[in-house]
Amino acid sequence: MTTTFTLDAREIRRQFPFFQPHSEMRSVVYLDNAATTQKPYAVIEAVSNFWAHHNANVHRGGHGAGAKASELYEAARARVAQFLNAREPAEIVFTRGTTEAINLVASSWGEAFVKAGDEIIVTEMEHHANLLPWMRLAEKQGAHLKVWRITDDGRLNLDDLERLLTERTRLVAVSHISNVLGTVNPVAAICQRAHAAGALCLVDAAQSVAHLPVDVRATDCDFLAFSGHKAYGPTGIGVLYAKRALLEATPPYHVGGGMVQIVRWDRLVWAEPPAKFEAGTPPIGEAVGLHAALDFIDAIGRDAIERYERELTAYALERLQEVPDLRLHGPIPDRAGIFAFSLGEIHPHDIATVLDTRDVAIRSGLHCAHPLGERLGGATARASLAIYNDTQHIDALIDALHEARRIFGRV
Amino acid sequence: MTTTFTLDAREIRRQFPFFQPHSEMRSVVYLDNAATTQKPYAVIEAVSNFWAHHNANVHRGGHGAGAKASELYEAARARVAQFLNAREPAEIVFTRGTTEAINLVASSWGEAFVKAGDEIIVTEMEHHANLLPWMRLAEKQGAHLKVWRITDDGRLNLDDLERLLTERTRLVAVSHISNVLGTVNPVAAICQRAHAAGALCLVDAAQSVAHLPVDVRATDCDFLAFSGHKAYGPTGIGVLYAKRALLEATPPYHVGGGMVQIVRWDRLVWAEPPAKFEAGTPPIGEAVGLHAALDFIDAIGRDAIERYERELTAYALERLQEVPDLRLHGPIPDRAGIFAFSLGEIHPHDIATVLDTRDVAIRSGLHCAHPLGERLGGATARASLAIYNDTQHIDALIDALHEARRIFGRV
Amino acid sequence: MTTLNELYQEIILDHYRQPRGRGELEPPKITQEGFNPSCGDEVILDLRARDGRIEDIRFRGRGCSISQASASMLTEAMQGKTLDEARALIQQVLALVKGEAEGDLDTLGDIAALAGVRHFPVRVKCATLAWHALDEALEQLG
């Protein structure tokens, strides 16, 4: 097979300690990037450097070290705003991750603006993070949760959305890229339909920000969430983007220090967004790490990343189709580098274990998307790509899958 | 003045990059430890090392790297349980910090168990983190917030508590150490009175865990919260301790992946605690860092830390009293190493700035405790100690205070 | 023997392919479900006890080779055991798969093959699923 690749992943791997000769992990073919990505030196060092030289708490002035820490923290916010093409840094709220960001919206915006009889639309392919908050909200408020079903090849059909939208629809919650099927959803078109019906749209970008350009203004989404750790950054930090007016209208989530202007026993005045949503000491070191991660991504270029991962995805699709009895879920060929599959009657857990003994790290199970799992007939094995993977990794995966078939041949 | 000290802080400082000759901060006399502490090498390296060599997501099996990350994450939980003398690791929930931990209790436990007409008692010295969640809960549920006033020397009087407690009291929320007054509250006695009245007790240990032994069983508190970053650990992680039965009875807080067993469109079954309260990817690297921070603390020994900081506090009290027009808030002499004060008519902000130009880092303002600030007559300057401080630091503080008096002499 | 062969011993694959004790019991019975949410493994035990003995025991479910083979071995081993013997065996198996086994493995018969799991921390939950379920079922018996 002759494919030409527009990027040399070996160059990229040099930037990661995980892949270095002295690493305990050097031999691991890491194909579990949808769960979390590895971290480049630049991110690890930015965080260490912050702890060693600039550590202080933010915002509660008094000394130069605190001013420096605040500056770094706000610079990270400005960087995220620029990365997403938000209108201003005040549209960026730091959270622990995608899950907390969506919980914030469902609790604070949802309980204020979703009433009994209103409707919320979620897709059948959502991760629990973009599902459970809406299920709970619907139950609490007496609203209706409507499920936008997927097609048999794992896509969303916009005509189906038209049929679901009514004047009672308040929000459409949809993932940009499915963490199981690899489907890339047409989020701009979805936002446009939602808006036409008078509803808002929340985009779960956990699986997309590190893999293709995400532009909140072009998409015109109302809310967007992602996690640092799936975008080459540390755990403990994520982002909620929301349009300024929505943040102003939404009541606070956590309450405590830093998000309030006046506290009297009989009177509370909240701070302006984004501070209003950031009670307590924020993830400062983590914000610095996320800043470095976004710099890492943009140094390669998101167009270049998208292009290379598309090439590698094409290669992987071709090679996966060589494996007898392999059933791949999700659309073909137009999709992101996330491959959930089953292999004959071999249980995904057994596949993952065989692969693990051959140092190929994939994941098996329901991938925190149980309703989708039911639709697909249960657990699946999942391999997922990042910018440091290459054809060798795919080849190792394919070899290991053949090995699994040999061991379980008679099953 | 001749005081003997039982510990050599220079030895401790060697363990911190912040204090090294090559550090940009080496000349800073860091006395803002109540806001956040500096981080020892051991913590910074544990976190870097995790990112470089063991990074993977937890709990959602499939490969060896994931198993190792899960093991480290759960080992951190077990370490916290041991540190607090909890009965079992399942009583430890990881949060982003104290603020989130208390919000969790107020929202999830509070909305389930506090009804209209019930009462919650908070003290007048609470940080917003242990105040606003209860104010909001009381308003939401139609419950009464009762304020346990402080005495003029900044203490809590147990007889006053007796007068406030009724059979409608559901919870007493109290800080172990005040972040302004330095008062060390008798939390075991408070829990005992609360229990006698049929109420629960939540202890905000943000200012105590790094400074004296904290034992949840001896205290018999029902909930306890603290933050990693005030205990030599990273930001982005904190702890909620709660008695097992309470965690079982309390509904989940954030909802999403990892905290649920079964998700069908018509049926949800939550996971057992602590997983039930840890939706989404947890702060994994941060948990590893917190583990190292607790090891750092216990390597010195919490009794030794308490003793040394008491000695240094005595020295500081004596020297502060030498400064003309200095008015110190809080109890004397029996208190922790947190000193909020005013200096004649010089505004605390101006004090902090003068000190900052002499590289003495303190904080000024209301310290996220506005009601207490009102009681004290407005903003104060605050210096706060940690284990790496010594008499030289106190001396530098005193010299700088004299300088502030010179500059503002005629005010 | 590579660790992989040690995990997937012929005897395990045999129990997986031809499970013993698969099925349901008629009431009276105790039913206990074991569930692993991250991978969807499921084992449902049906159990009838009389005079302090396990009179009959069956399993249903779906899942990986380890969880299903382990359940199969369990039903085979537990037939006719006293409740005390059953409890002791559960403890022995839990120790075995965690690599903490002591004493004589020979008495375990087929079950000894589960020892291969000890090299695979992520699979311990699979191997113990049925045994934990039985443990809970026995608690209902008091």
Next chain:
Amino acid sequence: MTTLNELYQEIILDHYRQPRGRGELEPPKITQEGFNPSCGDEVILDLRARDGRIEDIRFRGRGCSISQASASMLTEAMQGKTLDEARALIQQVLALVKGEAEGDLDTLGDIAALAGVRHFPVRVKCATLAWHALDEALEQLG
């Protein structure tokens, strides 16, 4: 001049000790509060405008030397200014304290002393408190 002396210039301390324009106005007036929650600094402006000019302006409040001196200078400088002149001056002062000042400082009079704040990022909020409050008050005037 050390940076500290530059911050606490005699002229600043003088405005702090003997504030000009302290007080309240009788209605009709516009009142605007400026508040810095972290330190408790507070400035309340009372403003009367007529025919596109600031006819009178006073301040109350409490806070640090910088916030109070800055408010004092503001009231002095704003008396009789047209609304457009006022807006322009606000922008000039905001730039000054952030160290982005351009052009001729001499026209600023006492206010030029606020330039010392540019070395103290944590104090910029203090210096700008009154000016931001006036900016909001002017918005009410349209």
